[in-house]
Amino acid sequence: MLEGVYAALSRATAADWLLLASGLLLGLYLLGTWRYDFFKRRGVASTIPKAPFLGNTLKAFLGLSPFPDLVQDLYRQGKGHGVFGFFEFRRPIFMIRDPDLIKVVTVKDFDHFMNHRSVASEKADPIFTQNLFNLKDQRWKDMRTTLSPAFTTSKIKAMFPLISACTAQTAKYLHEEQEALIKRGKKGPLEVDMKDLFTRLANDVIATVAFGVGCDSQKDPKNEFYFMGKEMTTFTFLRTMIFFAYLVIPKVAEALGLRVLSERATNYFDTLVHSTIKERQQKGIFRPDMLQLLMQAREGQLKAEANEEHETEKFDSKFKLSNNDITAQAVIFFFAGFETVSTALCFTAYALSRHPDAQLRLQKEVDAMMKETGGKPTYEAIQGMKYLDAVINEALRMYPPVVAVDRMCREDFVLPPSDTSPSVHIRNGDITWVPIYALHHDPELWEEPDKFDPERFSDENKHRIKPFSYAPFGLGPRLCIGQRFALLEVKLALVNLVANFDIRPSPKTKHPLQFEKGFNMMIRGGFWNQLIPRNV
Numbered sequence: 001m002l003e004g005v006y007a008a009l010s011r012a013t014a015a016d017w018l019l020l021a022s023g024l025l026l027g028l029y030l031l032g033t034w035r036y037d038f039f040k041r042r043g044v045a046s047t048i049p050k051a052p053f054l055g056n057t058l059k060a061f062l063g064l065s066p067f068p069d070l071v072q073d074l075y076r077q078g079k080g081h082g083v084f085g086f087f088e089f090r091r092p093i094f095m096i097r098d099p100d101l102i103k104v105v106t107v108k109d110f111d112h113f114m115n116h117r118s119v120a121s122e123k124a125d126p127i128f129t130q131n132l133f134n135l136k137d138q139r140w141k142d143m144r145t146t147l148s149p150a151f152t153t154s155k156i157k158a159m160f161p162l163i164s165a166c167t168a169q170t171a172k173y174l175h176e177e178q179e180a181l182i183k184r185g186k187k188g189p190l191e192v193d194m195k196d197l198f199t200r201l202a203n204d205v206i207a208t209v210a211f212g213v214g215c216d217s218q219k220d221p222k223n224e225f226y227f228m229g230k231e232m233t234t235f236t237f238l239r240t241m242i243f244f245a246y247l248v249i250p251k252v253a254e255a256l257g258l259r260v261l262s263e264r265a266t267n268y269f270d271t272l273v274h275s276t277i278k279e280r281q282q283k284g285i286f287r288p289d290m291l292q293l294l295m296q297a298r299e300g301q302l303k304a305e306a307n308e309e310h311e312t313e314k315f316d317s318k319f320k321l322s323n324n325d326i327t328a329q330a331v332i333f334f335f336a337g338f339e340t341v342s343t344a345l346c347f348t349a350y351a352l353s354r355h356p357d358a359q360l361r362l363q364k365e366v367d368a369m370m371k372e373t374g375g376k377p378t379y380e381a382i383q384g385m386k387y388l389d390a391v392i393n394e395a396l397r398m399y400p401p402v403v404a405v406d407r408m409c410r411e412d413f414v415l416p417p418s419d420t421s422p423s424v425h426i427r428n429g430d431i432t433w434v435p436i437y438a439l440h441h442d443p444e445l446w447e448e449p450d451k452f453d454p455e456r457f458s459d460e461n462k463h464r465i466k467p468f469s470y471a472p473f474g475l476g477p478r479l480c481i482g483q484r485f486a487l488l489e490v491k492l493a494l495v496n497l498v499a500n501f502d503i504r505p506s507p508k509t510k511h512p513l514q515f516e517k518g519f520n521m522m523i524r525g526g527f528w529n530q531l532i533p534r535n536v
């Protein structure tokens with residue numbers, strides 16, 4: 001048979017080769033475009049990618065366009081449609097634009113849209129796939145129910161001194177840097193790379209709270225924990241490509257056993273958690289941190305206090321954690337809470353530096369609170385600061401660290417008709433998106449969306465915000481479990497900063513800001529500010 005093929009090939013003329021090549025090209029073209037009529041068949045408005053295979057998001061993957069800009073562009077193309085389709089390579093994505101429909105997907109019919117899609121292999125990356133973010137179905141429900149009591153008000157309040165110690169450490173470091181500058185005879189304000197500063201702070205907070213490890217990364221930036229954390233969370237080119245492979249060709253990526261997490265860093269955190277647990281058990285050490293709460297959860301002893309909110313208590317869990325589960329959760333707390341918190345802080349500092357009126361008003365509120373508490377902020381005092389809350393909410397609106405979240409459909413579903421779209425059939429395995437960044441900048445939902453105006457979140461105005469149009473921490477039962485913890489950390493860090501320094505714009509940071517190309521919520525030129533000590 002093969003001989004026949006060889007003989008035919010040897011007799012082929014140039015015209016035959018041309019025909020074959022054209023046939024192959026046509027085949028490839030059809031393969032790369034046949035799904036592009038997907039939304040037309042489902043009766044959903046959509047954008048059609050310009051080239052086969054590549055879809056609409058390639059530019060962000062190749063680092064040629066900032067992800068928030070890309071999401072906003074797709075959202076704008078869908079103007080007037082409650083649901084709008086686009087393609088991630090050949091994969092169709094339903095962008096849910098109408099806040100009423102977002103409510104259906106994330107809350108009302110949550111059971112149909114409970115999971116995120118998979119971005120790693122269970123075999124190659126057990127630590128990454130066994131964490132709360134990546135778990136699915138009943139396993140996720142059990143884990144969420146088990147972990148929720150660790151994030152109630154009373155537990156977070158107990159962690160307040162640990163977080164507070166880290167934020168005070170940062171303020172002390174900045175003062176020392178300022179003094180060193182004066183000693184060196186240098187005039188002018190302290191120029192600070194805020195991303196670097198807040199990354200170290202967020203690292204130290206998670207280290208102490210989730211892993212029970214104390215470190216001072218401001219003074220000792222080469223400490224092992226910081227180094228390994230960076231290795232774990234930095235998206236190198238290779239890791240982006242692996243991630244990319246799981247999105248585009250998940251079965252192939254899984255069969256190849258591609259790892260998303262660095263093996264060295266995973267082993268480091270695994271050993272750290274196991275040895276800390278052993279030491280605490282042997283020596284009877286108790287520390288008010290998440291690791292301790294996870295250990296309690298392992299014994300089935302972690303409960304919410306009476307009268308405490310426990311958003312997933314309707315799920316019934318008889319599930320106990322293993323040591324490996326504990327490592328997986330501690331690692332996701334690091335992953336989910338390290339970059340997001342430092343990004344939120346960078347943008348808030350940037351916004352305050354550009355709005356001296358808002359900064360002054362915040363400083364007045366901070367000064368009054370400091371006076372009342374004798375310079376030692378308490379949990380209650382921080383939570384009572386309304387303007388601080390409004391400033392952070394507004395910064396999270398303008399610059400949400402998470403640009404979009406996905407929900408995968410797990411059972412065929414008909415999205416009901418709304419003012420902006422007919423009913424839509426969504427099938428098992430289809431992916432929907434909530435375009436957080438674009439919603440936060442939609443002029444039909446927010447007056448002057450590009451203006452920094454904390455007053456939107458004041459007691460008088462916040463009732464005007466359309467439900468499900470503001471979602472920096474996601475929505476529904478799957479929303480960020482660390483929300484309260486993150487807000488407390490951001491608040492404490494900001495209070496320490498503006499109590500001690502005036503934040504001024506730096507010539508190194510471009511204004512108006514432009515997002516960095518790619519997936520990270522970064523800005524071109526980096527986050528630089530000048531810090532000037534206050535004389536209060």
Ligand code: HEM
Nearest residue numbers: 133333336337340341344402405473474475479480482486
């Ligand atoms: C400003 C800081 C933060 C922001 C903006 C943020 C945002 C988010 C968002 C948008 C999600 C997805 C929610 C959804 O799908 O609806 C999420 C999930 C999650 N976040 Fe956060 N987060 C922050 C800080 C933290 C911190 C400090 C922790 C841990 C201590 C944390 C732990 C998690 C976990 C474990 C999940 C997965 C929850 C689940 O699937 O059940 N996050 N976060």
